[in-house]
Structure formats: C-alpha cells, structure tokens
Amino acid sequence: MGRVHEYITGKIARGEKLHFTLVDPDKPFTREGLEKTAKLMAEAGTDAFLIGGSIGVTPEEAGEAAGVLKETGLPVIVFPGNINCLTPRADAVLFMVLMNSNEPYYLMMAQVAAAPLVKKYGLEPLPTGYIVVYPDTAVSHMGRVQPIPVGKPEVVLAYALAGEMMGFKYIYLEAGSGSQQTVPPSFPAIVKKYTGLVTIVGGGIRSPEQAREMVKSGADVIVTGTIVEKDPELAVKIVKAVKSPQ
Structure with a gap:
C-alpha cells in the first residue's frame, strides 16, 4: 500500500473522521467554477477528492478535473464507473469489485481491463469492496445489482467479511x-464491529445531522457529491459535521 492509503489510515488511526468530495467530470463545469468549488471544500476541511461518474465521463474530462483538483494539494482518487474514468493525473484509484452485482463484467472483467492501465498510469490501487444498497438509482441500474435487504445488516457483514478475507482494505x-x-x-455499525476495513459511506446524505449519524454509527469516511453541486454552503456544513460530530 502506498502514500494515499497511509494518508487515509493515518488520519483514522489518530481518531479522525474523513470527508471525501465527489466530482463528476461529466457534469457541465468551467475551470473557474471547479477551482472555486475545490477551494471551498478544501478550506472547509474535506480530506480528498473523488472523480467519477457512472455514465459519459471521458478520460480527457477526468484528466482535466484531476488537474484542477490537485492544485488544492489534497489527494485525488478515481472512483470509477468504468475504465473510461481512469487518468494518470490522479493519485490513486478505488480498485473496486461491485460485490452484489449480477453482471460478471463488474465482478472481474472490468478489473482485468483496468489493471494494465492502472499499472501504466502509476495509480495507487486502493482495494475496495463496493456494495450498492438500493435498486432505484443509476448506479444500481448500470451495475445490475442485487439490492440489500435494509433490515438485514448481517448480509452486508457477510459481504464485508468475504472482502476482507480476499484482501480488500476498504468497503x-x-x-x-x-x-x-x-x-x-x-x-x-456492523461492518466496523466485526471487520478492520476502512468503511466508506456515500449517497443520500443531505444534512449535517445525517452525516453525524453515519460517523457515529461507524463510518470512517463520508462521501458527498450531489449536495456539493446543488448547495455548496450546505456541503460545507456537512464537512464540518463530519469533522466535529458532537
């Protein structure tokens, strides 16, 4: 494991909760607008930037976004909807398996296609198990997921344990x-109780209260993206709630 992994786990070891800002390069943005957003989130205390989207991102768009975000001095991590999101201008990549997918491509073939590029680009791979909970989102549709029963946390734990046994470091x-x-x-909560995985939670977090609930439940990292686009001031409040969840 490399520099970005050490950066993340070092903060967690010191008792910190982390916030990652997700940027979708496929969304219309100007360089000036992205610079403004990046500066705002960095000053608020976000710990890293994720770049990615499930539909339509080109390598050129990913590279342009990565270049702007790296000017903050924070790590830039590819959060790949597919191999089209990979860019050598990022620092690392969530090297993911969509664990509850019914599509073989997302279970192994995407990773096989991506591995030579990750190696060639010098990206630091962060071995990650990715679990999509709900069926009514774009990522669920594109990934052909088998939804997780919301009243069955033991199902998520089984996935997490399997991932840990296969060598994943993140869920x-x-x-x-x-x-x-x-x-x-x-x-x-159940993943943190029974595994040593770095636990990332994203999607649907629209308020400081929801962010606090997630970190108090055991999440090490909170990811927000949509709210950053729609309401930057609220996104700043969410970052501060993650960093100081009292």
Whole structure:
C-alpha cells in the first residue's frame, strides 16, 4: 500500500473522521467554477477528492478535473464507473469489485481491463469492496445489482467479511447518487464491529445531522457529491459535521 492509503489510515488511526468530495467530470463545469468549488471544500476541511461518474465521463474530462483538483494539494482518487474514468493525473484509484452485482463484467472483467492501465498510469490501487444498497438509482441500474435487504445488516457483514478475507482494505456502502435514502446506519455499525476495513459511506446524505449519524454509527469516511453541486454552503456544513460530530 502506498502514500494515499497511509494518508487515509493515518488520519483514522489518530481518531479522525474523513470527508471525501465527489466530482463528476461529466457534469457541465468551467475551470473557474471547479477551482472555486475545490477551494471551498478544501478550506472547509474535506480530506480528498473523488472523480467519477457512472455514465459519459471521458478520460480527457477526468484528466482535466484531476488537474484542477490537485492544485488544492489534497489527494485525488478515481472512483470509477468504468475504465473510461481512469487518468494518470490522479493519485490513486478505488480498485473496486461491485460485490452484489449480477453482471460478471463488474465482478472481474472490468478489473482485468483496468489493471494494465492502472499499472501504466502509476495509480495507487486502493482495494475496495463496493456494495450498492438500493435498486432505484443509476448506479444500481448500470451495475445490475442485487439490492440489500435494509433490515438485514448481517448480509452486508457477510459481504464485508468475504472482502476482507480476499484482501480488500476498504468497503464502500453506497446508497446511490441522488438517492432519497441514506445507507441504514446499522450497516456501517456492523461492518466496523466485526471487520478492520476502512468503511466508506456515500449517497443520500443531505444534512449535517445525517452525516453525524453515519460517523457515529461507524463510518470512517463520508462521501458527498450531489449536495456539493446543488448547495455548496450546505456541503460545507456537512464537512464540518463530519469533522466535529458532537
């Protein structure tokens, strides 16, 4: 494991909760606008930037966004909807398996296609199990997921344990971009109780209160994206709630 992993786990070891800002390069933006957003979120205390989207992102768009975001001095991590999101201008990549997908491509073939590029680009791979909870989001549709029963946290734990046994270091519990619901708090709670995985939670987090609930339930990292686009001031409040969840 490399520099970005050490950066993340070092903060967690010191008792910090982390916030990642997700940027979708496929969304219309100007360089000036992205610079403004990046500066705002960095000053608020976000710990890293994720770049990615499930539909339509080109390598050129990903590279342009990565270049702007790196000017903050914070790590830039590819959050790949597919291999088209990969860019050598990022620092690392969530090297993911969509664990509850019914599509073989997302279980292994995407990773096989991506691995030579990750190696060639010099990206630091962060081995990640990715679990999409709800069926009514774009990522669920594109990934052909088998939804997780919300009242069955033990199902998520089984996935997380399997991932840990296969060598994953991270588990990403995803409600989905624009989801009307957050991940059930019982999901990060059970994962943190029984595994040593860095637990990331994203999707549906629209308020400081929801962010606090997630970190108190066991999430190490909170990801917000949609709210950053729609209401930057509220996004800043969410970052501060993550960093000081009293």
